[in-house]
Amino acid sequence: MARIIVVTSGKGGVGKTTTSAAIAMGLAKRGHKTAVIDFDVGLRNLDLIMGCERRVVYDFINVINGEASLNQALIRDKHCDQLYILPASQTRDKDALSQEGVGKVLEELSKDFQYVVCDSPAGIERGAHLAMYYADDAFVVTNPEVSSVRDSDRMLGLLASKSRRAERNEEPIKEYLLLSRYSPERVKIGDMLSVNDVQDILSLHLLGVIPESKSVLTASNSGVPVILDEKSDAGQAYADIVARYLGEERPHRFIDEKKGLFGKLFGGK
Amino acid sequence: MMSLLDYFRITKTSSASLAKERLQILVAHERSSRHQPSYLPQLQKELLEVIKKYVNVDQDAISFNFEQDENQETLELNIVLPDHQAKNF
Numbered sequence A: 001m002a003r004i005i006v007v008t009s010g011k012g013g014v015g016k017t018t019t020s021a022a023i024a025m026g027l028a029k030r031g032h033k034t035a036v037i038d039f040d041v042g043l044r045n046l047d048l049i050m051g052c053e054r055r056v057v058y059d060f061i062n063v064i065n066g067e068a069s070l071n072q073a074l075i076r077d078k079h080c081d082q083l084y085i086l087p088a089s090q091t092r093d094k095d096a097l098s099q100e101g102v103g104k105v106l107e108e109l110s111k112d113f114q115y116v117v118c119d120s121p122a123g124i125e126r127g128a129h130l131a132m133y134y135a136d137d138a139f140v141v142t143n144p145e146v147s148s149v150r151d152s153d154r155m156l157g158l159l160a161s162k163s164r165r166a167e168r169n170e171e172p173i174k175e176y177l178l179l180s181r182y183s184p185e186r187v188k189i190g191d192m193l194s195v196n197d198v199q200d201i202l203s204l205h206l207l208g209v210i211p212e213s214k215s216v217l218t219a220s221n222s223g224v225p226v227i228l229d230e231k232s233d234a235g236q237a238y239a240d241i242v243a244r245y246l247g248e249e250r251p252h253r254f255i256d257e258k259k260g261l262f263g264k265l266f267g268g269k
Numbered sequence B: 001m002m003s004l005l006d007y008f009r010i011t012k013t014s015s016a017s018l019a020k021e022r023l024q025i026l027v028a029h030e031r032s033s034r035h036q037p038s039y040l041p042q043l044q045k046e047l048l049e050v051i052k053k054y055v056n057v058d059q060d061a062i063s064f065n066f067e068q069d070e071n072q073e074t075l076e077l078n079i080v081l082p083d084h085q086a087k088n089f
Helices: A016-028 A044-052 A062-066 A099-112 A126-133 A146-162 A183-188 A193-204 A214-222 A231-247 A261-266 B004-008 B015-034 B040-054
Strands: A002-007 A032-038 A082-086 A117-120 A138-142 A175-184 A205-213 B062-068 B071-081
Touching: A002 A126, A002 A205, A016 A032, A016 A082, A016 A117, A016 A138, A016 A214, A032 A044, A044 A146, A062 A099, A099 A117, A099 A126, A099 A214, A117 A126, A126 A146, A138 A146, A138 A193, A146 A175, A146 A193, A146 B015, A175 A193, A193 A205, A193 A214, A193 B004, A193 B015, A205 A231, A205 B062, A214 A231
Parallel strands: A002 A117, A002 A138, A032 A082, A032 A117, A138 A175, A175 A205
Antiparallel strands: B062 B071
């Protein structure tokens, strides 16, 4: 049985697709057979972030409609043979996603995969609803910014009420906070909400902080998930997140300012 | 224009703490209304109209509180009556 993870946020542009690509790659690199699904019908982008946009033949909706088999639509990642991508349809009407159809595809994937990562679209429409409906775990991607925090809280409400687990009165979806685009320098001068502030407001288990990083853009420019850039701070942050999710203890990094040479020499700890 | 003095003043409230305060209030409010039934706003409006027929109260004098526990749901309605209760018809 696969564990189904939804990557959600409510607000757009906070890093859902970047996160989906990174954690799916991270899980696969650690030997877990993983599928990552783009639920953003009409605005697919996961293929681009994963660097497989030219290999898309069939998509999620083709599979739901029975026009292609799951194996025909799944794209094997070129960096890791344990990772498969199921792209969203770029052309179809978003109503083509049906709850039953999504359920069938996830059930079939569950037989063969250990993790299925569902990259949710922004908003609270059909695609976002279906991305979270069957989830076991939710990665709530939040920026330290008022509208993102508020929208994340809204998503927590939906996760607790509009999911299959909620409807069946099962154990609730496990929710984790991923705080992205974090800038310790701006937190220090009081310009940005701190990790503790966001945790005080949302009361969520912190899986990791991803610093604002140039490497995220360079990774997406080249279509390589940022976690493969092992030298980058964002890549390391995602590697930590995957490790923590798999139950390893890792101290939190990237919460404090980077010290310059002067700080390193004279800054004490 | 910001004066030089303002620029060096350290005690001014940071925008982050303002953001936190605003969010805490907002999130608490939105969470409390999350479990309310969807008909509540309409019910509230209609009840207010009925009450206004008999007692001269304004919007602020009425508060609604919806609570839910395992066994029951309670709708609590509080009206602060003005000094002269009855409307003069």
